[in-house]
Amino acid sequence: MSTLRIRRICGAISLALATAAPLFAQASDLPTASPESVGVDSRPLVQLSQMIRKENLDVRSFLVVKDGKLIYERYSKGLTRNHNYELYSITKNVTALAAGVLVDEGKSKLDEKVAPILARVRPDLEKALADKQAIELWHVLSMSTGLFYDFKPTDDPIYYGAPDRLKLAAETTPKVAPGTAFDYTDVNPILASATLGADAGMPLQDFAEARLFKPMGMTHYAWERADERGLVSSGWGLRLRAVDMAKLGQLVLTGGRWEGRQIVSQAWVRTMTAPTSAPWYGYYWWINDIVATEPETHAMGFKGQFIVVLPERNAVVVMTSMLPIEGGLRESQNVLAIRRMVNDYVLPALDNQAHAKPTPASRKALTRELELASQHQGRAGAPADPTDTPKL
Template structure:
């Protein structure tokens, strides 16, 4: 959209331009006065050097393609500068995060490890035996598996998933028992085998070391300190344990807070909530089996032009940390799932979003007049997107509906 040409006096032009720049707060956000104190500060894209017109084009592309992107956020310089929802959703809705949950489990491990209660080199069998000696026989072939092997998806354990009715997910009275029924197919560190069995064992060990269930630990040490709202860790089995690998529901803005914690070396508003050394460790390659994976953390999985790491969940849930840009990108969606772990359609669509739109918006310098015009275009586009609704790219599960 071209900038409007104004013909009054120079003083009036400046007043009008100033009003436009100040009045057009981030298009997708509530007015600052209505903004909850617990949420992130906001700014216009142009105020942090981003091109709002490129963000408007991104939103229009998602809408034109009818992609079921429920939320898409960009945080730059600790300010929320882009916040897009569709289908009548709002900031207060939460979403099933699928495997983004694993990254939260890694952060919790780092918290407990920072207190000296557990170490990455601890044998998982020792921790499980402390709380569940009844599983001694099931642990016989798992004596050499360390916590770090489980978090790097290199434990050597193999589990054949039953699509739709798998007892690890939905019907198990005791999920730990199901996980311990797996076999150690190869020794640890030899192969990368992405399986939800691993975080079940890690979650059990964390709960034992911390002396409380994983979801309660998360609430006390992460969710409450970060002033999150509407969080819910679903899928507890009949023994009362949640899975360390899936089931967590968060608002998109609270996902962004987790991204900021990782961006700032474990700090949140000056408070060290996760040890800096752990964030560095979890976001670095840990085995030769996978150069793009740390401890439940993907590394340069979305961007290869600069340092990037973060979390990824099935169907299109992402937290992406961009240290060179001092930025975090968050998305929740229901996109097509065809393809493998590293080349599924939802991953490639998200790569396009970040590499073809978000990063160029960060790398384009705009004049104040262009920023004002772009902001107006962005505001108009986000209003249209809020009323539109994408088409789910795959079958909806019972837990895919947004909640408040």
């Protein structure tokens, strides 16, 4: 028997266990179940995977959680559950959850002035922060600080190798009054990281580990790309497994509760996912921009990373990928792709309860398709950076 055939058989066994045998799930991970056991028709999910292969899309993981159970777990390129991924702007969404814990504990306030806090921890930046005294934490979290930063240079230092990102952010120029306009700029998550870290009395990544990652049983996580002063950005650099991304979606879905423990308050989850500076944007969470026909909130990362929360379906959808970035912030090709996948495949699977009957044929079809998917390579639709390589 060939080595490739052995690998495929082993892959099929592991995929079958992941989709149909809760007994084998790690204790710290979501319980697994077959789609039909929770009233989901697996056929549209098989069709989704077939479409991804047919169009040769570089979709590295695609997960569906229903009623708190992981019912669909698709990986490509030989990847496994324990690989983690650079999440890009989903780092912001985790930051918003950490901010909620700090607000709940009274360590942060949405109306606190950011500049005085930063000047206390960085007296050398007091002069640069002088024209930013009106900026409050809620402006930072809602992308409405009114600050301008020139992102035109190639290999912009704010992303690549800046020795002091906070200095770059502090020296930006106010363009409009805070709170008057939505402007998606990655200056804001730098201010967020520094401010929330100061409020927490520790680096933000350490606070998130202690209050989010460990209590939720996450593993293989890393918050990378800190500058020379040790400051991580709240806008990129976080690496999580797809299954841990799903846990974050489940946390939002359940109003901040995880396995009976209130990680962040229900009040904060409502506030975080309500419109602020734009009808489709809360505190780093997007609103009804993937599904327009029912309540939905989601996290979105550059090149095609998504956590989509569907409250009316009690469901969460996760994708990591390398899909095209052309088209603009809300209409990029990867956004159009996740809209299509959720609306044309996932929602029909969730809706079609009358046909959600487990049969040997349906189980065989799903297992076979996941086996084929596991070896699919896909064609990257976006330029790859070293950080885009999945890691164990």
